[in-house]
Amino acid sequence: MNLEGNGLHVVKLLGEGTFGRVFLAETANDRHRVCVKQIVMRDPSTELKMIREEVYIISQLKHPRIIKFLQSFVQGEVVNIIMEYAPGGTMRTIIDNHIKKPLTHNELQAYFCDMLSGLEYLHIRHVIHRDLKPENLLLDKNNRIKIADFGIALIHSSHAKKMDALGTPYYLAPEILRGYQCDFKADVWSLGCILYEMCSGLGPFSFADTMRELRAMVLHSNSTFYHCKKLEVYYGKMWSTLCERMLTYDRMQRISLPDIVKFHPSITLYFYNLYFDYSY
Template structure:
């Protein structure tokens, strides 16, 4: 198949969905593997969404965020996004494995700090990810995590009053289920759920089978936070700090870093070891 760029040679298909297809390719000009996302745009809204994704990707650069390389138009109504290739798959693979072989505290700390570093950078750049979940977190050749898939991400504006439900139901913050615009604290909620899954191997909402059941739980629960009794220390406090139903009660990223000694130490040991 021709991807509309003679320097790209397809090696395999990494995934596909309503958005299009993601290919593993060989960049012949640089003799390196890259990930190419081919998106077919059918509606005006899709054009705006892909323009937003490319804009955000082109403005961010951080070792814990997947690197944008370039974009191009292979044919009318189609856009190609070329990104770095992360050979380790997704965080979902680690979580599935943790249900059988629980990760060590050192492994958990490394994963969580990778996500905190990436998320902190995005928020400093005023980017709200809005769809943070294990499937959108990739693993590089060194086993480090990288945040990916900015298809529904947005630049945070104080004047943005749009009320729209976006994201993946199992990782959406309670307020987002009822139409509030996702913000930084919505990403913190998703971070807490991901930590919960890394430690326990499962999502705490797994028993709720529909969007309606999830919304009913958030609306009617008398306890306004997730009960994190299944989580072993020291991660119980971290998760409960993120998984508060009320956004203003969730810890901020600086609080998450400073209120957990293990995370504080690991975070600052890594902070000045960025490899761009």
Template sequence: MCEALKKNYQLCEEIGRGKFGTISRCFHSISGDFFACKIIDKRSLADATDRECLENEPKIMTLLTPHPNIVKLFDIFENDDFLCMVMELCEPFTLYDMIIQRTLSEHQAALLMKQLLEALSQCHKLGIVHRDIKPENLLFDGRNNLKMADFGSAVWLPEGRSVKGVVGTPYYVAPEVLMGWEYNEKVDVWSAGVILYIMLAGVPPFYGESAAEIFEAVLRGNLRFPTRIFRTVSPAAKDLVRKMVCRDLSRRLSAEQALRHPWILNEGKAMQ
């Protein structure tokens, strides 16, 4: 553990676990405020890719911290064995917790998707690809603003460059990742489109009993809108999903383009 962290913060209970470490609530006695502290044991990192992600995460979060829909980073402590990041403390529920309880109205889904796309647009302008967009990584602050979290798989890409490597979560990962092709920031748009589908339908567009079956369904890419589920969903909402969950990269929208889609601009309300 970082001794400098203990001098500045009092660690409280564990509140979560990420890919590389634990997250605990912590208290700053001088300000009287509570924060979230992500503690990563460097000794547990298996390979060079993991170590690179570890080095990137605090740098990426520092770049993104001013954005209102991205979890803010306040402090970093590091020694030979541990990296500790003190971050904004969010509410104890995620978008995943919300959508397993109920499907959302189009208005609710559009407001949430707009915030997610705003965060992604900022990431992509800075050349940052999150690579693990999923409901569990979308938190909320005390005013119900959506907050993108967990940049443990993120990578920085210079303009016009691409990256390889299978990273992500089965339901949400884009087909070009699974194919082993080089890919760019549009993998995040695919994942966001899958989340939009789930918010509207209550079920994922690609399903299987195992990770392998899910991957096969993603690779087939047969995007359907069953009438019994989508009977009341507007054509505009389905149009946006189609343009985000699109196998053809040249036709898949960017985050900035998705923000300008009429359904987002109209906040999911009935089109006149």
């Protein structure tokens, strides 16, 4: 990949997936480190519109718990999206280390409230992320969460039609698996899966070996109750009950994000203290 003509020097590859690769790069003038998401378009006539929507959404976001957009440019059939670099890795690494080093109650609360803060900002601006998962929760140099990857995010509309089941299967809400209209409660379900995983080290549906098994587990309305109760062993009734409320099959009964904020005084107090710590 040649980015020298755009004032960037590639340092190393950070990761790659179905749609492209992510690089760590440095600016030529002051060696400031940035992240470059490179998307290779196989069919520009159809893919460019979706990529432009992603760029538009992230370019409008400005919040300390959201990864910062810097610029974008096209090279032939390759779109480059330049964002701030978060050097602390992802929540996936922290979860994978759970057996050796479980999160303390204070760490769990801090990470969770960071996620809430970023997600609240998105939802106030009518953005549904649709792909919340540990890999998309980055950690900055201060060990604070940054929500990233808005590749399938959308602007919520009351006129939205039924959606394709896009996203990562193990974090998809039941209504998305059924192809129903997507709303903010879908992100709450995904966050519930992440909270469960942070508490136990395993996802609530991690034992499903196939998509058919996973679908059956998610769509069984009582399947999460037993699993969430087990979290009491790790972090107490507050977190297990909250997780259960977030992983409620019926989205009309599922707890909303504002109700999560006021679910328990310790969460409410910590969350609102974050408002005095904003740094843009």
